[in-house]
Amino acid sequence: MTTREAIILKGDHLxxxxxxxxxxxxxxxxxLKIKNASIHYHFATKADLGVEVVNQHIFLVEQLIxxxxxxxxxxxxKAFLSIYDSTKQEERVCLVGSLATDLKTVEPKMxxxxxxxxxxxxxxxxxxLADGKREGVFMFRETARTKALMIITNMLGALQVSRxxxxxxxxxxREAVIRQLKEK
Amino acid sequence: MTTREAIILKGDHLxxxxxxxxxxxxxxxxxLKIKNASIHYHFATKADLGVEVVNQHIFLVEQLIxxxxxxxxxxxxKAFLSIYDSTKQEERVCLVGSLATDLKTVEPKMxxxxxxxxxxxxxxxxxxLADGKREGVFMFRETARTKALMIITNMLGALQVSRxxxxxxxxxxREAVIRQLKEK
DNA sequence: GTCTATATTCCGATAGAC
DNA sequence: GTCTATCGGAATATAGAC
Numbered sequence: 144m145t146t147r148e149a150i151i152l153k154g155d156h157l158x159x160x161x162x163x164x165x166x167x168x169x170x171x172x173x174x175l176k177i178k179n180a181s182i183h184y185h186f187a188t189k190a191d192l193g194v195e196v197v198n199q200h201i202f203l204v205e206q207l208i209x210x211x212x213x214x215x216x217x218x219x220x221k222a223f224l225s226i227y228d229s230t231k232q233e234e235r236v237c238l239v240g241s242l243a244t245d246l247k248t249v250e251p252k253m254x255x256x257x258x259x260x261x262x263x264x265x266x267x268x269x270x271x272l273a274d275g276k277r278e279g280v281f282m283f284r285e286t287a288r289t290k291a292l293m294i295i296t297n298m299l300g301a302l303q304v305s306r307x308x309x310x311x312x313x314x315x316x317r318e319a320v321i322r323q324l325k326e327k
Numbered sequence: 328m329t330t331r332e333a334i335i336l337k338g339d340h341l342x343x344x345x346x347x348x349x350x351x352x353x354x355x356x357x358x359l360k361i362k363n364a365s366i367h368y369h370f371a372t373k374a375d376l377g378v379e380v381v382n383q384h385i386f387l388v389e390q391l392i393x394x395x396x397x398x399x400x401x402x403x404x405k406a407f408l409s410i411y412d413s414t415k416q417e418e419r420v421c422l423v424g425s426l427a428t429d430l431k432t433v434e435p436k437m438x439x440x441x442x443x444x445x446x447x448x449x450x451x452x453x454x455x456l457a458d459g460k461r462e463g464v465f466m467f468r469e470t471a472r473t474k475a476l477m478i479i480t481n482m483l484g485a486l487q488v489s490r491x492x493x494x495x496x497x498x499x500x501r502e503a504v505i506r507q508l509k510e511k
Numbered sequence: 512g513t514c515t516a517t518a519t520t521c522c523g524a525t526a527g528a529c
Numbered sequence: 530g531t532c533t534a535t536c537g538g539a540a541t542a543t544a545g546a547c
Contacts, residue, residue, distance in 0.1 A: 146512080164348040165432040167540055181513050183542065236428050243487035244420050244428045248349040261491040284510070289499045292492075296484025296500060297477055303427035304480055307445040315473045316480060326468070330530080351522060365531050367524065 147185045149175055155196045159235035163193060163245045190250040197256040200238050201263065208267055216275030220324070223268055224317065227298040231313055236306075239264070240299045265291055272324075281324040294320050331369045333359055339380045343419035347377060347429045374434040381440040384422050385447065392451055400459030404508070407452055408501065411482040415497050420490075423448075424483045449475055456508075465508040478504055 144152070153174055157166035168182045168189070186192040204226075211222045230237050239261050246254060268291040275281030283290045297316050305313035328336075337358055341350035352366050352373070370376040388410075395406045414421050423445050430438060452475040459465030467474045481500050489497035 161432050162346060162348055162429045164346055165429060168542090169540075177512095178514060179541085180515080180543080184512060187542085189541070239491070240424075240484070240487055241428045243490050244425045245346045245349060246490050248345050258491040261488060265492060284506075285503045286499075289503050292485070292488065292496050292500050293481055293503060296481045296488055298480075299488065300424070300480025300484040301476070303424055304445060304476065304483065306427050306430050307423070307442045308449060308476075312473075312476050315470075316476050319469045319473050319477060322468075352524090353522075361530095362532060363523085364525080364533080368530060371524085373523065 146175070146177065146181070150182055150185055150192065151195050151199050154192050155199065155238070156233075156235070158193070158196060159230070159233070159238055159241050162241055164248055190253060193249060193253045194256055197238065197242070197253060197260055201256065201260050204260065204263055204267075216271050216278060216280055219271045220275070220281075220321075223264075223271065224298070224321075226264075227302060227317070230302055231305075231310070236302045237299050240303055265295060268294060275324070282326065283324060330359070330361065330365070334366055334369055334376065335379050335383050338376050339383065339422070340417075340419070342377070342380060343414070343417070343422055343425050346425060348432055374437060377433065377437045378440055381422065381426070381437060381444055385440065385444050388444065388447055388451075400455050400462060400464055403455045404459070404465075404505075407448075407455065408482070408505075410448075411486060411501070414486055415489075415494070420486045421483050424487055449479060452478060459508070466510065467508060 150171055153171045154166070157170055160166075168179050171182055172179050182192075186195065207222055207226070211219045227237065239257065242249065242253070242257050246257075249257075265288070269287045272281055272283065272290050272294075273287040276283065276287065285293070297320050301313045301316040305311075305316075334355055337355045338350070341354055344350075352363050355366055356363050366376075370379065391406055391410070395403045411421065423441065426433060426437070426441050430441075433441075449472070453471045456465055456467065456474050456478075457471040460467065460471065469477070481504050485497045485500040489495075489500075
């Protein structure tokens with residue numbers, strides 16, 4: 144892994160750990176054992192780093208989508224949920240949730256890329272649900288987009304709320320999301 | 328309104344606007360046309376102010392709960408949802424969501440009070456749902472607690488995600504939450 | 512590409528006058 | 530209870546050597 148990649152990875156972890164406005168270049172420099180000035184060599188400003196963190200998530204989501212192309216809707220749903228499973232294991236929140244609460248403080252470019260990420264996930268899940276309903280493996284009464292919004296907010300919110308009410312609640316929500324699609 | 332109350336209100340708005348780590352005493356002082364030092368007279372530290380903002384929400388939720396005591400579950404559900412309706416009108420996010428993403432940076436006392444607030448809302452909604460199911464006005468298959476968690480995460484998440492995908496999505500989620508309880 | 516050193520700004524907090 | 534003035538620390542960012 145290049146230094147640049149390591150900085151992006153650490154920035155991502157810090158944003159989802161503490162929030163965008165709480166982490167500093169010093170957090171990254173001490174963790175990677177490099178100096179403040181070295182980070183600025185790779186990223187002129189903190190906002191530049193923030194944009195690249197979001198872009199990295201866009202890239203990873205696109206990879207995830209491709210990795211399950213052509214598979215049945217159930218497999219694609221599992222892939223979608225795996226995003227939040229791994230985030231929960233890290234004891235972090237998701238990038239969209241973390242930056243949405245800080246949205247009025249971030250640069251326009253960052254906001255734009257974050258909206259792109261959020262919409263990419265939303266459109267993907269909407270298609271998964273629509274396909275699954277058509278094939279008779281998923282059941283729901285809402286439009287596919289609304290159902291997708293409900294599932295996304297369930298998972299995003301579960302990561303945040305379960306920090307306060309206990310980890311069991313995350314898994315209770317996760318299981319209920321899956322079960323609701325199978326019986327209605 | 329006393330200066331102290333005005334500071335708490337402004338602090339609340341700033342936390343839900345920009346996030347706890349993004350607002351400064353200067354934001355409050357310029358808005359209220361008082362000086363930095365005056366805020367410190369009322370609140371020794373920023374964390375002290377943060378704790379009082381959370382306590383104010385606890386007080387308001389307790390008031391809201393009392394205001395609909397003895398009413399039918401549908402009325403109580405509307406009262407619950409009104410929390411998020413007014414937050415959406417303000418173009419802010421909810422306090423639990425805003426502080427949950429910053430949780431690892433806040434003082435233990437603040438975290439403790441926030442957990443108290445989150446649990447108070449959760450227990451209240453759980454009881455509303457259990458009562459409504461028993462009386463035959465609400466329908467759901469999950470445990471009342473899990474259903475409450477799903478509705479809370481829907482609304483909390485709707486405030487955040489709709490900042491990126493559009494306000495219409497907030498209302499689509501809100502309506503679907505209500506409709507799901509009436510038919511299943 | 513990484514370093515030392517430093518400029519600059521901002522923020523939380525305090526001392527002491529009124 | 531609010532003010533002026535200031536301290537001390539932290540953070541982003543830059544200049545310039547290696």
